[in-house]
Amino acid sequence: ILNVEQSPQSLHVQEGDSTNFTCSFPSSNFYALHWYRWETAKSPEALFVMTLNGDEKKKGRISATLNTKEGYSYLYIKGSQPEDSATYLCASGRGSTLGRLYFGRGTQLTVWP
Amino acid sequence: DAMVIQNPRYQVTQFGKPVTLSCSQTLNHNVMYWYQQKSSQAPKLLFHYYDKDFNNEADTPDNFQSRRPNTSFCFLDIRSPGLGDAAMYLCATSRENEQFFGPGTRLTVL
Numbered sequence: 001i002l003n004v005e006q007s008p009q010s011l012h013v014q015e016g017d018s019t020n021f022t023c024s025f026p027s028s029n030f031y032a033l034h035w036y037r038w039e040t041a042k043s044p045e046a047l048f049v050m051t052l053n054g055d056e057k058k059k060g061r062i063s064a065t066l067n068t069k070e071g072y073s074y075l076y077i078k079g080s081q082p083e084d085s086a087t088y089l090c091a092s093g094r095g096s097t098l099g100r101l102y103f104g105r106g107t108q109l110t111v112w113p
Numbered sequence: 114d115a116m117v118i119q120n121p122r123y124q125v126t127q128f129g130k131p132v133t134l135s136c137s138q139t140l141n142h143n144v145m146y147w148y149q150q151k152s153s154q155a156p157k158l159l160f161h162y163y164d165k166d167f168n169n170e171a172d173t174p175d176n177f178q179s180r181r182p183n184t185s186f187c188f189l190d191i192r193s194p195g196l197g198d199a200a201m202y203l204c205a206t207s208r209e210n211e212q213f214f215g216p217g218t219r220l221t222v223l
Contacts, residue, residue, distance in 0.1 A: 004155065008140070032210055043117065044203070044214040051210075093210075101212060103148075104153040 002026055004092050006104035013080050014112050021077045021092030021107040027071035035064055035075055036089040044089060047075075053091060080111040117202070119204050125221045126194050134189040134218045136204030145187040146212065147179060148203040150206035156203055162187060195221045 004022045014017050017070040025033065032051045048057045053068040061078045077084055087108045091101035118137045126132040136145065143164050148156040160169045162181045176198070178190040191198055198223045205212040 014134075034212070036214075043216045046211055046213070054124055092128065100158055100161070103157075105153065105155045 002092060002094060002102035004090060004102050004104040006088075006090055006107050008107060009105065010019075010108040010110070012110045012112065015080060015082060017080050017111075018076065018078045019029050019080055019109065020066075021088060021109075023073045023075070023104055025071050025073075025090075025092035025102075027068055029094045030071075031093045033066055033073050034091045034093070035073070036060045036091070037086045038089055038106070039086040055056075079108075080109070082111045082113050085109055085111045115212055116221060117204055117206055119198040119202075119215035119218050122216060123219050123221070124190075125223060126182060127223050128196065129193050130196055132191050132220070134191075134204075134220070136187045136189070136201050136215055137185050138204075138206045138213075139185070140206050140208070140213060141212070142206035142208045143184065144180060144207045146207070147187070147189050148205065150201040150203060150217075151199075159189070191220075194220070196222050198222055 007022050035047040036044040036050050037047055049065045050066040055066040057064050062089055063076045066073045087106040089103055089106045091103040093101050120135050146161040147159045149159055150156040158170050159173045159177055160179050176192050180188045199220055201217045201219050203217045204215045
């Protein structure tokens with residue numbers, strides 16, 4: 001079992017605010033860190049897969065950073081929009097687990113117009 | 114569009130009555146996974162198939178079984194559902210490092 005923690009559990013922001021949340025994971029035997037966005041009644045959608053320490057990835061207004069030595073990743077959303085409202089899940093895979101992902105509980109983001 | 118499909122989206126069963134959830138994929142991926150997510154908890158891997166090779170997680174209850182008759186389909190059988198088995202069940206596939214999820218089946222046990 002690999003303990004992945006996400007904070008905060010939920011977040012409410014106004015449209016236009018920028019926001020960020022955290023995923024922490026055990027740094028030993030790290031293989032990959034995944035971020036997903038999960039909107040209600042839809043499939044979880046992959047945002048990023050990150051493998052290298054210091055990695056930064058960006059998709060539109062969303063970006064993520066990775067620190068494998070200290071075991072954390074940040075997800076940033078710039079200028080939040082109501083359509084960003086979703087649960088953001090992170091998951092960590094270890095080198096020995098052959099594709100198994102260990103998920104955090106997620107951060108539920110609500111963006112108010 | 115290539116995708117992962119889960120049926121039904123909502124399933125209601127009675128305590129102790131066997132139930133089967135289904136998953137199909139058009140991605141032709143060789144790995145398929147079943148996850149269970151209980152309310153406000155992290156999705157938890159139950160088992161996965163690498164082709165026909167079945168891999169059960171150590172803490173998956175015996176009440177949960179799975180079948181994969183071919184590459185495209187995978188089934189989750191719950192032999193005697195208890196109230197504690199009410200959850201969202203997610204199916205996923207992968208070929209390399211990325212997993213692709215279906216929309217899930219929400220199981221209610223009465």
